[in-house]
Amino acid sequence: MRLSLTSQPASAGLRWFKAGFQELLRQPLAYAGLFATFMLVVLLISVVPLVGGPLLMMSMPLLSLAFVMAAAGTRRGVPVRVAVLVAPWRSGPALQRRRLFQLCLSYAVALTLLLWLAGLIDGGQFDRWLELTAKGDTGSAEWENLANDPAVRDGLLFRVVSGSLLSMLYWHAPPLVLWADQGVAQALFSNVLALWRSLGAFVVYNLCWMAAGLGLMLVQLAVPALGILTLPAWLLLSTAFYASLYASFVDSFAAVSPD
Template sequence: MQAYKRNPTRGFAWLVDGFRLWKRSPALVTYLTFGYLLILVLLSVIPLIGQAVASLILPIISLGVLNGMLAIHEGRKAGPEVLLSGFKSNVGGLVTVGGLYLTGTLLALAATALIDGGALLRIMVGNQALDEATMATPGLMGASLFGTLLTTPLMMAYWFAAMLVGWCGLSAPKAMFFSLIACWRSFGAFSLYVLGIFFLVLGGPALLISVIAQGSPALASLLTVPLPLITIPIVFASFLPNALDIFGQDVPHTAHA
């Protein structure tokens, strides 16, 4: 499995390519994006087991999103059912990816208890409200930074794993290993990619709305609703150009959309 090293500027190019993909089928990209997010929310609210179930299922739904984006990229027709098409591709391997990610996340959160006595862990699992008193917990900020440091390699290992399991037939551990290596080889590009996502979803719209609010507060207020309906799907659309650029255009030839 070859993961190409890309220049840092490619991080911005992935978002530009995501915008182009979104323009080809705004309705389908928007459906895939918010369908994914809705499934995440619905699973997460299930008492006791919701978050665990969501972690196990989301690699399957993520593959469905990529299958839909690939259909748009290749000019093929795809219906609403494409969001669940991941259930046709190595479900066991995809669930294992989710399980490994969940286990790693819980271990990382447990490790932060060495700094804040378990406050961050209780917040993340929903056992403690994030209020003023909680924010004042000694060591909470340090625990958050430590948790970020521990989970960053885990997120890198997770990033391409669903694609590599579903499209390339790799086992979950091997897919996560290659995903980690791929992200590390192009770490500069991914860093700018994350910054670009932050600006596209938060910084850019906030700046635009603040400028418009100087002349028309009502119009600025109205824009707070449609802007996320455009920017978030563009981010989701950029996942496919990102994958194709890192692993080469031949990767989706093994996909089953």
């Protein structure tokens, strides 16, 4: 497939945000099941000694690709199925699969480097704070000290900013490898150009998702009685986000008919 870059106004970001919920409503249970299945699989992978961590990081671009492929399928009347997670590896040229593997590997390497740098910034304090938080020791003196430690805040800020930039670098890269027959470097370059040409739209788009996440978090803090009800809310919000990726892709790249 030949693709050409397009430019979108800032208002497109709001349209992409809405498209995520609209796409989710097409097949809500199927999309939620797809996301939940992926999370379960990566949870099982993560406990495998030695290779679990790297495989977990390599799998992240495949999640966005699965949702883009699923949304493309719904446009043709194809129901969302969990099998879309492995569809890129079951068909297509071997070169295409090799490029996709290289893309996932490069993402894992870049993420590993960022986490290593983050560890240098906070001296491992952030990981300890996260460990205590996961255990529920949020009232302990150690947790309080770590929460007020500038190194922990710096480590958190670095992780958020660098992780967001890395995600943006790989935003459209997986479908470009799969559908546009691009190599890893070319797909990353095309992705950066697409984001730059529609920068205002992507800023609005990300601000909308940040506001949605912050709003849900505030509700969770303000009404603790909701308790376990917030878990499916986060699941649906995360699923809607991934379901919105297809809208941003098709608006950023237009198919060109062969001459």
